Amino acid sequence: MSDNPSRSDGSPPTGDRLVVLAVDDERPALDELCYLLDGQDSIERVHAARDATTALRVLRAHSIDAVFLDINMPGLDGLELAGIFTEFAAPPAVVFVTAHDDRAVAAFDLGAVDYLLKPIRVARLTESVQRIVAQRSRPAQEPTRATENTESIPVELGGMTTIVPRSSIGWVEAEGDYTRLHSAKGSHIVRIPISSLETRWADAGFVRVHRSYLVSLPLVTGIRSQGTGYVVVVRANGSSPEAQLPVSRRHVKELKDRLIRDPMQKWSGR
Numbered sequence: 001m002s003d004n005p006s007r008s009d010g011s012p013p014t015g016d017r018l019v020v021l022a023v024d025d026e027r028p029a030l031d032e033l034c035y036l037l038d039g040q041d042s043i044e045r046v047h048a049a050r051d052a053t054t055a056l057r058v059l060r061a062h063s064i065d066a067v068f069l070d071i072n073m074p075g076l077d078g079l080e081l082a083g084i085f086t087e088f089a090a091p092p093a094v095v096f097v098t099a100h101d102d103r104a105v106a107a108f109d110l111g112a113v114d115y116l117l118k119p120i121r122v123a124r125l126t127e128s129v130q131r132i133v134a135q136r137s138r139p140a141q142e143p144t145r146a147t148e149n150t151e152s153i154p155v156e157l158g159g160m161t162t163i164v165p166r167s168s169i170g171w172v173e174a175e176g177d178y179t180r181l182h183s184a185k186g187s188h189i190v191r192i193p194i195s196s197l198e199t200r201w202a203d204a205g206f207v208r209v210h211r212s213y214l215v216s217l218p219l220v221t222g223i224r225s226q227g228t229g230y231v232v233v234v235r236a237n238g239s240s241p242e243a244q245l246p247v248s249r250r251h252v253k254e255l256k257d258r259l260i261r262d263p264m265q266k267w268s269g270r
Contacts, residue, residue: 017044018132019063023055023078024070024097029118033068033097036120040129052076056084059092066093066113066132071103079103082110093132102191104154109200114163115154151204155181155188164188166204170237171245172197172214184238209247209255217258223247230255 020043024030030048037046047062049055052075058064067085071078078096085091096107099118107115113135114128151166168184174194181188198208205217209232221242222233230247232255247255 071098170219
């Protein structure tokens with residue numbers, strides 16, 4: 001299957017409606033995704049592909065506004081294919097549609113608009129489509145300067161996937177193979193190891209202070225000795241109260257450098 005027009009009257013797409021591409025190597029899943037996309041009022045036409053090669057061929061032949069993309073596929077997987085899109089002069093919006101919830105950070109690193117978990121719920125699909133429409137309607141002159149803290153992370157909350165901006169997260173707590181994000185809107189569990197977040201978020205000011213804790217330096221108000229060790233104080237942040245977190249001995253020097261010595265050197269001009 002390489003093409004599945006969603007309108008049978010042969011009329012061309014209108015400027016306000018989307019032309020989309022669905023990509024999944026499993027035919028039943030692809031058929032269902034096309035059917036659900038076809039039922040969206042904001043979508044004019046649905047193309048389909050079962051592998052990366054066909055998907056790229058469709059993208060060359062048609063003007064595609066958005067790609068709804070599975071991750072686990074033979075050959076190029078969905079993440080690799082989305083990486084190719086970033087090289088396009090006018091890349092399509094990307095929504096990942098997958099049965100796996102552990103690739104979300106990598107997906108959003110690639111600029112994904114949304115991350116849907118199978119089985120697909122119509123309400124969530126509609127939300128994703130609305131995000132794409134809203135993105136397309138933004139003025140072209142909007143600032144495009146990338147900032148170091150614009151990444152977001154999807155979390156499941158009350159049966160709905162909510163997007164939590166990284167800038168709203170004060171600290172991260174390890175819970176086995178999961179982590180708990182303490183943000184301005186409360187705490188959220190995600191299935192991402194704390195070591196992965198430490199690596200990905202280092203450039204955004206997140207620092208490991210303990211085997212179980214990662215903190216956002218902009219929200220740290222101080223570090224002080226307590227007993228035979230140290231604690232770092234993270235200020236209250238919306239629904240998350242002030243936290244005092246232990247600092248392991250091997251992390252004390254780095255934390256002090258980042259909090260005290262580096263800022264002092266900047267002020268002194270050294």
